[in-house]
Amino acid sequence: MAEYQFRATEKKWQAFWEKNQTFNAKDDFQKPKYYALDMFPYPSGAGLHVGHPLGYIASDIVARFKKQQGFNVLHPMGFDSFGLPAEQYAIQTGQHPAITTEQNIKRYIEQLKNIGFAYDWKREVRTSEPSFYKWTQWIFMQLFNSWYDFTDNKARPISVLIEHFEKAGNQLIKAACDEDTESFKANDWLHFSDEEKQKILLKYRIAYLSEAIVNWCPALGTVLSNDEVKDGYSERGGHPVERKKMMQWSMRISAFAERLLEGLNRLDWPEPVKEMQRNWIGKSVGAELSFEVADYQNQEIKVFTTRVDTIYGVTFMVLAPEHELVAQITTAEQKEAVEEYVKVAKNRSERERMTEVKRVSGVFTGAYAIHPFTGEKIQVWIGDYVLAGYGTGAVMAVPSDDERDLAFAQHFNLPVREVVENDKIVNSDFLTGLPIKEAIAKAVSYIEEKGIGKGKVNYRMRDAIFSRQRYWGEPVPVYFKNDIPYLLEEDQLPLELPEVDKYLPTEDGEPPLARAKNWKTEEGYELEKSTMPGWAGSSWYMFRYMDPHNSGAFVDQNKQEYWKNVDLYIGGSEHATGHLLYSRFWTKFLFDLGYITVDEPFQKMINQGMIQGRSNFVYRVEGKNTYVSKNLKDDYTTQMLHVDVNIVFNDELDIEKFRRWRPENADAEFILEDGKYICGTEIEKMSKSKHNVVNPDDVIEQYGADTLRLYEMFLGPLEQFKPWNTNGIDGTSKFLKKLWRLFHNEKGEFEVAEGEVDKKALKALHLAIQKVEYDIEHFSFNTSVSTFMICVNTLTDLKCNNKAILSDLVRIIAPYAPHICEELWELLGNKGSISEAGWPAFNPEFIKENDFTYPVSVNGKHRDNMTFAVNSPKEEIEKAVLANPVIQKWIEGKPIKKMIIVPNKIVNIVV
RNA sequence: GCCGGGAUGGUGAAAUUGGUAGACACGCAAGACUUAAAAUCUUGUGAACAUUUGUUCGUGCGGGUUCAAGUCCCGCUCCUGGCACCA
Numbered sequence: 001m002a003e004y005q006f007r008a009t010e011k012k013w014q015a016f017w018e019k020n021q022t023f024n025a026k027d028d029f030q031k032p033k034y035y036a037l038d039m040f041p042y043p044s045g046a047g048l049h050v051g052h053p054l055g056y057i058a059s060d061i062v063a064r065f066k067k068q069q070g071f072n073v074l075h076p077m078g079f080d081s082f083g084l085p086a087e088q089y090a091i092q093t094g095q096h097p098a099i100t101t102e103q104n105i106k107r108y109i110e111q112l113k114n115i116g117f118a119y120d121w122k123r124e125v126r127t128s129e130p131s132f133y134k135w136t137q138w139i140f141m142q143l144f145n146s147w148y149d150f151t152d153n154k155a156r157p158i159s160v161l162i163e164h165f166e167k168a169g170n171q172l173i174k175a176a177c178d179e180d181t182e183s184f185k186a187n188d189w190l191h192f193s194d195e196e197k198q199k200i201l202l203k204y205r206i207a208y209l210s211e212a213i214v215n216w217c218p219a220l221g222t223v224l225s226n227d228e229v230k231d232g233y234s235e236r237g238g239h240p241v242e243r244k245k246m247m248q249w250s251m252r253i254s255a256f257a258e259r260l261l262e263g264l265n266r267l268d269w270p271e272p273v274k275e276m277q278r279n280w281i282g283k284s285v286g287a288e289l290s291f292e293v294a295d296y297q298n299q300e301i302k303v304f305t306t307r308v309d310t311i312y313g314v315t316f317m318v319l320a321p322e323h324e325l326v327a328q329i330t331t332a333e334q335k336e337a338v339e340e341y342v343k344v345a346k347n348r349s350e351r352e353r354m355t356e357v358k359r360v361s362g363v364f365t366g367a368y369a370i371h372p373f374t375g376e377k378i379q380v381w382i383g384d385y386v387l388a389g390y391g392t393g394a395v396m397a398v399p400s401d402d403e404r405d406l407a408f409a410q411h412f413n414l415p416v417r418e419v420v421e422n423d424k425i426v427n428s429d430f431l432t433g434l435p436i437k438e439a440i441a442k443a444v445s446y447i448e449e450k451g452i453g454k455g456k457v458n459y460r461m462r463d464a465i466f467s468r469q470r471y472w473g474e475p476v477p478v479y480f481k482n483d484i485p486y487l488l489e490e491d492q493l494p495l496e497l498p499e500v501d502k503y504l505p506t507e508d509g510e511p512p513l514a515r516a517k518n519w520k521t522e523e524g525y526e527l528e529k530s531t532m533p534g535w536a537g538s539s540w541y542m543f544r545y546m547d548p549h550n551s552g553a554f555v556d557q558n559k560q561e562y563w564k565n566v567d568l569y570i571g572g573s574e575h576a577t578g579h580l581l582y583s584r585f586w587t588k589f590l591f592d593l594g595y596i597t598v599d600e601p602f603q604k605m606i607n608q609g610m611i612q613g614r615s616n617f618v619y620r621v622e623g624k625n626t627y628v629s630k631n632l633k634d635d636y637t638t639q640m641l642h643v644d645v646n647i648v649f650n651d652e653l654d655i656e657k658f659r660r661w662r663p664e665n666a667d668a669e670f671i672l673e674d675g676k677y678i679c680g681t682e683i684e685k686m687s688k689s690k691h692n693v694v695n696p697d698d699v700i701e702q703y704g705a706d707t708l709r710l711y712e713m714f715l716g717p718l719e720q721f722k723p724w725n726t727n728g729i730d731g732t733s734k735f736l737k738k739l740w741r742l743f744h745n746e747k748g749e750f751e752v753a754e755g756e757v758d759k760k761a762l763k764a765l766h767l768a769i770q771k772v773e774y775d776i777e778h779f780s781f782n783t784s785v786s787t788f789m790i791c792v793n794t795l796t797d798l799k800c801n802n803k804a805i806l807s808d809l810v811r812i813i814a815p816y817a818p819h820i821c822e823e824l825w826e827l828l829g830n831k832g833s834i835s836e837a838g839w840p841a842f843n844p845e846f847i848k849e850n851d852f853t854y855p856v857s858v859n860g861k862h863r864d865n866m867t868f869a870v871n872s873p874k875e876e877i878e879k880a881v882l883a884n885p886v887i888q889k890w891i892e893g894k895p896i897k898k899m900i901i902v903p904n905k906i907v908n909i910v911v
Numbered sequence: 912g913c914c915g916g917g918a919u920g921g922u923g924a925a926a927u928u929g930g931u932a933g934a935c936a937c938g939c940a941a942g943a944c945u946u947a948a949a950a951u952c953u954u955g956u957g958a959a960c961a962u963u964u965g966u967u968c969g970u971g972c973g974g975g976u977u978c979a980a981g982u983c984c985c986g987c988u989c990c991u992g993g994c995a996c997c998a
Contacts, residue, residue: 279994395998
């Protein structure tokens with residue numbers, strides 16, 4: 001064999017792995033386990049581009065490394081296969097989304113296998129398969145059948161709550177529930193009808209149905225959760241989103257807010273993602289207190305504040321336009337103005353409201369509130385800078401210490417009273433003179449004593465809307481009797497998606513499932529018509545891989561106890577406030593009910609940076625079919641046009657391919673520089689329309705999968721954003737050829753030497769072993785590739801073809817470039833996969849040096865190098881250094897102030 | 912506005928506790944092999960000046976700490992990600 005035949009070899013080993021099921025995880029509970037997972041991909045129609053595998057390659061390297069180290073490795077892949085694009089395509093073409101999805105997955109798997117990933121394909125899961133979503137529905141049922149107990153801080157079965165109600169009503173219980181839950185006694189409960197009981201329980205369930213203001217996206221015909229809306233537009237598709245009041249399923253994730261926040265401290269995650277989750281949860285510690293409304297007996301305005309210490313600075317109050325008291329307290333004179341304002345504010349889209357942040361608007365209600373400390377009468381206004389959804393939807397305005405209140409006060413000429421000076425409270429009766437922190441504590445205990453308020457923690461995070469008025473999602477296992485939701489029986493799962501004639505809403509605006517024939521239970525009760533959101537399946541899939549074919553449980557308890565949770569999770573940081581929060585929430589829930597033994601799903605996470613596209617441009621002379629090379633373009637009037645990056649090499653256009661690219665290019669003319677056509681470049685997102693998409697299959701065809709893997713790693717640190725540029729790929733390709741040549745003689749025949757090993761070769765090898773172990777554990781894959789190059793270069797220079805050295809060498813390169821290493825391992829006379837050949841032990845003895853070459857500096861400037869034995873005494877070094885003529889020249893008789901000798905580091909002389 | 916991340920040759924980058932800045936590659940240049948090209952190999956390649964040793968400058972900008980700073984501290988500029996009327 002003259003040269004390495006990468007295509008044939010790669011195919012050979014991919015077939016070998018598949019045939020021998022080399023990378024199947026075993027349920028061998030004796031072995032230490034390692035679970036490496038990539039974020040669940042959505043199989044899009046465009047297939048994988050060269051940016052997608054970046055993280056997959058990294059996790060694959062870790063998985064293979066851990067396997068060689070003797071771990072039982074779980075490294076699966078599957079598909080988050082419910083989702084909007086397949087459904088949008090179905091709407092346009094009438095094709096069932098299951099068919100498109102199936103095709104896309106097929107293509108994804110082909111592409112993934114082509115790269116040679118060590119996935120356990122036996123464990124592949126798809127969220128749109130009934131055998132999978134049966135368990136998504138089952139978990140939904142558990143969520144419906146549970147409530148959140150703030151006393152024990154955990155989710156508990158609803159039966160426990162019912163017992164409470166029977167014994168003591170709901171007055172003493174600390175449970176997460178709807179705002180409008182009325183209190184009742186045990187006796188009341190006993191006399192409620194079953195339906196009344198169900199209505200009450202619904203206010204406590206973790207999966208609950210309620211009327212909520214939702215993000216409605218008319219273009220998609222569905223509601224969206226907060227994390228799916230960006231700046232007033234839908235994240236997918238960029239359609240406008242409006243606020244609408246609708247009956248919706250929600251998840252009481254807000255009950256878990258404190259634990260979701262606290263749990264972050266125990267996770268080994270990138271700090272920015274943790275910070276994003278902290279901001280999203282938005283904890284603020286403060287107090288809630290009530291202001292009486294003047295001339296109304298029982299009306300109070302509740303406010304939340306983080307600065308009770310500024311209470312004496314309250315000069316007016318502001319309610320959100322949607323606040324329920326607005327209609328009741330507005331005086332006759334102000335009625336018209338208030339109604340007009342509320343109407344405008346309500347019709348204003350979220351989008352408009354955001355863009356007009358700086359504009360102050362509001363109107364006086366005519367009503368007054370009583371200041372609880374001073375008894376003063378203060379005006380009550382409404383203004384849309386107060387958000388209905390946060391806190392109590394009302395604020396006590398302290399214009400002296402709050403920018404927004406101040407802007408409002410100045411605009412409407414309301415009074416301002418200074419209460420804080422130099423971080424001390426002033427003009428505030430019993431609080432005067434106190435530092436802010438103490439004043440807050442004192443004010444809180446005062447309001448608690450007086451019974452007008454209490455200390456309170458508030459969270460920004462809202463409950464998550466769980467219904468989607470779409471077809472391609474999990475049906476909700478619920479039916480309705482007199483508008484009250486009831487669960488199906490467990491043995492009725494999975495509730496499969498019905499066939500429909502069209503994937504559109506009905507004429508009456510009902511979701512697509514309303515089109516299904518007989519979408520009812522056997523008894524004739526109507527089934528729920530909305531489906532679950534995209535994040536349902538991905539909130540628990542990491543546990544399914546542990547036991548993917550179990551038909552009796554979502555995961556076997558023993559298996560889960562062994563695999564615990566994900567040791568390494570690699571994916572993009574764009575899921576920070578969506579998937580990564582929801583999956584933590586479901587994990588905590590399942591933990592509370594005792595179904596799993598961990599309360600966090602992903603112990604360590606790494607975010608890979610996005611690979612951007614590097615677009616190429618050609619410059620067409622205006623009005624002609626003539627293209628001018630980049631550096632000559634300023635002499636002409638030109639149009640800059642995207643050109644397919646696949647026909648450009650090192651920014652030089654392949655003119656023949658360009659002529660064939662599009663028919664109109666066939667007779668194009670070119671103005672060249674130095675005989676070449678040079679293209680312009682720009683960094684943009686990889687997309688079809690920019691002609692900058694690079695398909696990994698094409699790269700593999702040309703260079704091989706091992707080269708692609710090495711090159712993606714060599715590009716730079718994993719977390720960094722970087723443009724894809726094939727310019728450097730030759731380097732990694734050449735490296736593999738060099739590696740191959742180490743094992744072959746000049747005639748191209750395989751030839752390795754037995755016997756004695758060269759000390760220098762041994763040192764080169766062990767330096768590499770040490771470095772690669774360090775790098776993999778620190779996720780620094782780019783430096784490993786350099787290390788391999790250095791090692792192979794050294795061994796080439798040494799003409800080393802020692803069998804023992806080369807055997808170790810291929811074992812450390814194998815996680816990165818598995819195909820070529822398998823082949824070499826086999827040529828070395830071994831049977832079976834190199835992935836089962838263990839990891840070479842690093843021996844520090846082999847890298848020990850007898851000498852150290854000191855850089856010698858004078859006044860911090862490097863002047864010469866001098867070699868000494870590693871254990872030379874300082875005196876000896878000092879003497880030799882001072883005797884060095886180069887150093888003497890720099891000292892030139894100046895007095896030596898100080899001589900710094902750091903053993904085996906540096907020598908510095910200060911003169 | 913608030914909170915992160917970053918800035919090093921022509922390019923991608925490296926420098927693990929402060930200790931020879933630019934490892935390893937790409938590109939470029941020169942040479943070898945070849946009728947020629949490709950492939951491969953060798954040598955050089957931060958900048959400026961001297962060009963035989965050599966000297967000075969140099970990690971976004973301005974200060975500081977230190978024998979010694981890409982690395983630590985203070986102040987700025989630019990790029991980038993996230994959040995944003997959250998009381």
